[in-house]
Amino acid sequence: MSCEILPRDYPKISEVEELRSTYIANCVFNSFLSFTAIMLNMLTIHAIRKTSSLPKTLKTLLLSLAVSDVGVGLLSQPFYTSLLVKWLQQNNPDCKAYMMFTVIIIVFSTASFFGVVAVSVDRFLAIHLHLRYQELVTHKRVVVVVISIWLLSVFFSSMISWTAYDIYFLVDFLLGIVSLVLTAIVNIKIYLTVQLHKNQIQALQVQNVGQNGEVIANFARVIKSAVCVFYVYLVFLVCYVPFFISVAAETINGPSISLKRFSAFSWTLLFLNSSLNPLIYCWRMRHIRHAVMDILRNMPWFRNSETH
Secondary structure, three states: OOOHHHHHHOOHHHHHHHHHHHHHHHHHHHHHHHHHHHHHHHHHHHHHHHHOOOOHHHHHHHHHHHHHHHHHHHHHHHHHHHHHHHHHHHHHHHHHHHHHHHHHHHHHHHHHHHHHHHHHHHHHHHHHHHHHHHHHHHHHHHHHHHHHOOOOOHHHHHHHHOOOOOHHHHHHHHHHHHHHHHHHHHHHHHHEEEEEEEEHHHHHHHHHHOHHHHHHHHHHHHHHHHHHHHHHHHHHHHHHHHHHHHHHHHHHOOOHHHHHHHHHHHHHHHHHHHHHHHHHHHOOOOHHHHHHHHHHHOOOHHHHHOOO
């Protein structure tokens, strides 16, 4: 992508005053959300590592997703905030700064995006394969998937420096749409299967709690984790779809004040996803929630408050 194309999304000097309140609001939101994304996901990473009841495959995928969310809070959001500040000062960054910003955001956002896709597919396979899941979905294969996700994210972000904008946008759009459709189909099937098996589990628990008791308990845990991933997907959809809409609208209609305002908030909403994911884990996964509470109880400030 040439440097001549990159600045077309910059606000013009004459537009800065009209966009000032939008940029200030997004600076405030991202400064706060950057902190929550870092702290909540670091806490979640520690909790996931301590949760022995989680399958290694699911644990690996959730850790990868949490690491990408830490990257969003640690690098992407501060970079975006600094870009907004420069625009407020009517000081457009040079091409290299904008390129670096774009590459950083694409790396972690793409890793987070495909992380949600991978977790959704994993829970779908866990529900539908039952006992064959452990045979087919091994930890080594999941590690390969995670490494592939990060390599793809790096490669995809590097494309912006050597590919024409139209080609890059077409690849971006098609890959995003295919992934969204695939994840939608998988999560709809997860939801329908969960509703079916909930009734079956309740019937089995009433009829037989003997030899099948452990099998029922294990499958109940799979269903709970699948429900958690379903909520992660719903939040992911709410946070990412407005961004895709803003990109498509700007490409079709060209940049305008209203679209630039919408685009700024769509970026912030996309980043918000990184702060919401750990909250969903704690809400829907009891073992992770207990691990988080244990970690917080061992914090010095918590122990000091209990002694007073």
